[in-house]
Amino acid sequence: MSDYDLIVLGAGPAGAAAAIKARSLGLSVAVIDEAPAAGGQVYRAPSPALTATQPDADREKGDALRAKLAASGAVLYANHRVWSLTSGFSVIAIGPDGPLTLEAPSLIVAAGAIERHIPVTGWTLPGVIGLAGATVLLKAHGVLPGRRVVVAGSGPLLLLVASKIVAAGGEVAAVVDAAPHTGWLARAGAMLARPDLMAKGAGWLLALLKARVPIHSGAAIRTIHGTDGVEAVTIGPVDRDWRPVGDAERTIAADAVCLGFGLLPATEVTRLLGAEHRYEPELGGWVPAVDASLQTSVPGLFVAGDGAGVRGADAAPLSGELAALGVISRLGRGGDLAREATKIATDWHRSSRFGAAMSALAMPPPGAAAMIAAETTVCRCEGLSRAKLDAAIAAGARTLADLKATTRCGMGPCGGRVCGEAAAMLIGAATGWDRATVGQPSARPPLRPVPLAAITGAFDYDNLPIPAPAPL
Amino acid sequence: MSALYDLAVIGGGILGSAAACRAAEGGMRTIVVEQQTLGSGASGVNAGTLSLQIKRVKLMPYAIKGHELWERAGERVGFHKTGGITLAFNQREAELLHERMALKREAGAPIELITPARVAELEPNLSRQVVAASWCAEDGYANASLSGAYYRTLLDTVGVDIRERTPVTAIDRSGGAFELATPTGTIRATRLLLACGAWLKAAGALLGLDLPVRARVNTVSVTERGPALVGTVIGHATGLLTLKQKPNGSVLIGGGWQGTGSPDEGRSWVDPTTLLPNLRLAMFAVPGLDRFRVVRSWTGFEANVPDFYPLAGAAPGIDNAFLLGCVRGGYTIGPYIGTLMGDLILGHEPELPLFDPGRFVTTAAAA
Amino acid sequence: MAGDLRIGSAWARTVSFRFDGELLTAREGETLAAALYAQGRRTLRMSRDDSGPRGAFCFMGVCQECVVSIDGRLTEACRTPVHNGLVVESVR
Incomplete structure (x- = not known):
């Protein structure tokens, strides 16, 4: 007995769009997210405490998304952490009121991305945080990563985080980008496909130049120094393959480091459910293999958003809608949707180019292993x-x-x-x-650590279904 | 023309590796062919429990020898002799415990019954609802994760060739030799041992054998590291719980609760509906676990035949082919019975009798 | 590192909580990880392996570096909203 026609995992831009589309065509839909509100990482809702900071474009987009999702009639299970799933599909979560199991014949996984990290000596010190984590601090909490911050790694989050720090009145001691200057130029073609996003990036860059933030391309952190936390950072050049070269090191005083090397599709759910995956460096690494409707090799299991391949927030809603149409077609509901699907797919491919170019820019070449001492x-x-x-x-x-x-x-x-x-x-x-x-790591439940007490709940020993003992 | 081995072993788990080592020590030119990596199957993913209290009566002499071999492997396999306690929480379980442990004791396991008060002395963090318990000082555990690395060293030492990530897709016979087809070329050997665990049925079929091998799907869970709770191996009268805390503080919970999937499907899954009672039983036995988080649950195949005794001996009707698998308690017994198998292949009389696969009606379809 | 890293001052009600016995304040609704980080309490525990200090890293429930103990239970500080009277201990 199904609880819903469709369960959507993740209430970011892809998941929300999928749910809204599926609802508009008459499906019953549940959306599960571990955050307190919809929006995902990119449109993360500000903390309820953060009442009157400057709203920005992302905040407005997030507020619109939350309003549309709420109006759609999809049931949002916020603050619910999914820890296991089985085919068919059962989704097993833990929420504020205890365990929750939902069943549906269709599942859209819109789990987003996780950050790729290349370890560096000293990265375990307090005050070293992920670039993605820095966006959470800045956007959701209105908290600066530090007073004087080194922003290092690769990919577009470098400029985003650095410009947000500057805009919030913080100091960026340096931006340290492992990719050479030419890396950005090589992707210029794809970036020109989205002049608006290109302008956004240029705006970030301009803000950094205006604030006289030193930008080191073709460089990487060699050591983060400190005792109780970050005190200084030593950087040095890397070659085109990101191998540290030469001894032209410099040490920069800093109290925090934001570090990250691009995003990886979060594929734990599709791996757990046994879907096939393939390696696509342009999309951030391992991605589920999908058909034109974004259905994986497991019937009824669809993917959308960065979890299907890192293409960015602008492409995400289109993939969500495409997957929703796929679900509806598979369930035999909603009439002929082929024309609409084709149109959405065309838009999606166009808007994916920019995000995929950004994703490729962040991708470490094989030589990057030499950065790890x-x-x-x-x-x-x-x-x-x-x-x-x-x-x-x-x-x-x-x-x-x-x-x-x-x-x-x-x-x-x-x-x-x-x-x-x-x-x-x-x-x-x-x-x-x-x-x-x-190859890929194996995915096993729980997808995140779960307190034993939260799984087991209250129970009566005499009611445990203990099978017959093994043969003597 | 590829080299001709004296023995090819299909399956790089404990059983196949132990047999290969013995054969190589006896002078045979030996190769181990493994579809994934050494110890990546049941040998590496089981809970590592070394408990005589959960061994079958008839297999007890083999289990005692197995304990000796793991003890000798010591630190290399994370061996710890901690003693083990088996618990009964009601009268029915107490009767089961008394009956079973008496027979196991007769079979040579140094098992004694202990009082609930003694349990509380030995393990103050266990449930106070114990009504009966048994103790075996020989019990303990090793780290099954290290099986592959351990046998890799042993195989290297005695000069066994290792071919990993190499599935065998066909077996032919030509000129008195077996020819194993693999994606990276043919492997030729005059003798063949199938020791591929849950894939024994599929490998047997390549020889025309119809083996009545099925696979159970056992579930194991591990918590993150936490404060010390228990020092011994904890079991349950029904055998449906094994629990031990590693020196690093993580707690390993098993007991043979069944997941889903099969060797044919290529993988298995944790079934949340059996994981739940498994974890509840653990929590009931060790209430302090309520402060721990589970970080990973997984499953592994345990092959068996209808009588739940090993397949260990000559392949019926096929000269120079041998079968080894379906050993209940295979982690404990594996190193020993694998060695016996090596002796048999060398033409020596094994120290203890093996378990003739011919007891099952099998037909060499090709014959 | 001294001072408060919060941007601006337009915040909601202040609540108080304890971290290893020390009385600290947070803005209601803020996560524990953000509240501690913002006021310079960046070390949340010491590593069992190298005894080095560790603190929040991913702020999104993945890395488990910010785990603290609340009522004896391990909890991610980055997923725990602070409320008045919350008692938090570092994990040892």
């Missing part, structure tokens, strides 16, 4: 250095599962979501295999 902590949860992981690889570990088995890398509470890409880069560096050959 032997003593650098790679797996933060288990405190494992590159040297330890390299030793396990030298002793025969060839997959992320092997590495986990022999070192516990990825076995801690983050489940490898922070260190997995770096671990894969190390296997690649040692074997010469490309990222596709190294």
Whole structure:
């Protein structure tokens, strides 16, 4: 017995658009998100405490999205963390009022992206935060990452975060971009497809230049210094393959670092459900294999937004609508939608070009593994250095599962979501295999750590369905 | 012309690796062919429990030998002899416990019954609702995750060739040798051992054997690291709970609750409807777990045949082919029974009898 | 690092909470991770492995670096709204 025609995981721009479209064509829809309100990371709702800061364009878009979703009649389960799923589909979550299980014949996963990290010595110090985390602090909480911040890594979030810090009155000590200047130029064609977004990026850049923020391209952090927190950052040049070169280092005083190397599609749900995936560097890495309606190899399982491949916030709603049409067609509801689907698909492909170009710009080349020093902590949860992981690889570990088995890398509470890409880069560096050959990590429940007490709830021992004991 | 091996082993788990090591020690030129990586199947994903209290009576002599081998492997496999307690929470379970442990004790396991008061002394954080319990000082655990790395070293030491990520797609016989077709070329050997766990049925079919092998899908969960709660291996009278806390503070919870999926589908899934009672049973036995978070649950295949005894011996009707698998308690017993298998292949009389696969009616379809 | 990192002053009601016994304030509705970070309490625990200080990193419930103990239960500070009287302990 299904609770809904469709469950949408994620209430960001893709998930919300999917839900609104599906509702408009008569489906019953539930949307589940772990945040307190819809909007996703990009249009994250400001904290209820943040009442009167300057509204910006993203805030307005988010408010419009929240209003439309609320008016659509889709049921939003906010503050619900999905920790397991089974085919068919059951979605198992924990919310403020305890466990929740919902069933539906169709599932659209609009889980967004997670940040790619390349570890650097000192990145475990308090005051080093993800670039994506910095956007949460700035947008949702109105909090600066620091007084004097180094913004480092690769991809468009560098300029976004740095410009937001400057706009909020903070100081950016340096922007450190591993990609060479020419990287941006090489993508200019795709960027010109969206002059509005290009202008947005140029606006960020202009703001940084006006504030006299030093921008170092073709450079990366070598060490973050500090005892109780960030005190200074040493940077140095990298070559076109992002290998540190030369000794032209400089040390910059700073009290915080925002660090990130682009976004990866969040594919845990599609991996858990056994969908096929393929490696698409232009889309941020491993993506679910889909047909034209964004249905995966698992019937009834659709994907939308950055989780289907990182294409950015402007493309996301179109993919959500496309997936919703796919769901409706599959359920045999809503008449002939082919023409509408074709039109949406055309728009989606056009608007995807910019985001995909940005995504590719952030993507580390294989040489980037050389940025990780032997003593650098790679797996933060288990405190494992590159040297330890390299030793396990030298002793025969060839997959992320092997590495986990022999070192516990990825076995801690983050489940490898922070260190997995770096671990894969190390296997690649040692074997010469490309990222596709190294393979994906396995996805297992719970998708995030879950308190045992929250799963088990109150129960009566005598009612436990204990099967017959094993043969004697 | 590719090299001719004396023995090809399909399956790089504990059983296949242990047999390969013994054969190589006996002078055979040996290769292990593994579809994924060494120890990536049941050998690597089981809960690592080494408990005589949950071993079958008839397999007890093998389990005792297995404990000795794991103890010898020691730190390399994360071996810990902690002792183990099996709990009964009601009268029915107490009767089951008394009956079963008496027979296991007769079979040679040093198991004794202990009082609930003694349980509370040994493990103050266990539930106070224990009505009966047993204790075995020989019990403990090892880290199954290290099986692959451990056997890789042993195989390297005795000169066994290892071919990983190499599925065998066909088996032919030509000129007195087996020819294993793989995506990266043909492997030739005069003897063949199938030791591929849950894939034994599929591999047997390549030889024309119809093996009555099925697979159970066992679930294991692990918590993040937390404060010390228990020091011994905790079990339940029905066998449906195994629980131990590793030195790093993480708690491993198993007990053979069934997930879904099959070897044919290529994978298995945790079933939330069986995970729930598994975790509830753990929480009932160790109430302090309410402060822990589960970080990962997973499943692994455990192959079996209808009588739940091993398949270990010559393949019926096929000269120079051997079968090894379906060992209940295979993690514990595997290193030992694999060695016995190596002896059999070398033409030696095994120290303890093996389990002739010929007891199942099988027909060599090709014959 | 001294001072408050909050931008502007247009905030809602102030609530108070305790972190390892110290009485601190937050704006109602703010997450615990943001409230602690904004007032310079960036070290939330010490690593079991290298004894180094650790603090919030991803602010979106992925990295688990900001886990604290509330009523004896491990909780992500970045997903916990602060309310008046909240008692928070660092994880040891």
